[in-house]
Amino acid sequence: EISGQIAQIQTSTGQAVASIGGMTGRIRQISDVATSxxxxxxxxxxxxxxxxxxxxxxxxxxxxxxxxxAA
Incomplete structure (x- = not known):
């Protein structure tokens, strides 16, 4: 049971990291637009x-x- 929970946590962590990476990319795009x-x-x-x-x-x-x- 503990190994299953660890696997779920690892999966969730991986998804969170991927989401954060996507947000970082969007923030860079917004920064580029703001600079323009x-x-x-x-x-x-x-x-x-x-x-x-x-x-x-x-x-x-x-x-x-x-x-x-006039001159």
Whole structure:
């Protein structure tokens, strides 16, 4: 009877180890996705900053041209 219980425990332990291994793989995948999202957010922030700077530069050019035309 004890050997049967030991065998059941070993089987359950093996199944638990396999499940944990699967969870570890999923956690790695989620981490990779989170890293990709963070990189995309950073790139979006940089693109937004470039857009803002372009708008500012366009306004400066418009003011410069208005000054030249008025002269």
């Amino acid at each position: 999202i963070a990189a995309a957010v950073e790139e979006q922030g940089a693109a937004s900053e470039l857009s803002r700077q372009s708008e500012h530069l366009a306004a400066e050019v418009d003011r410069f041209l208005a000054t030249v035309r």
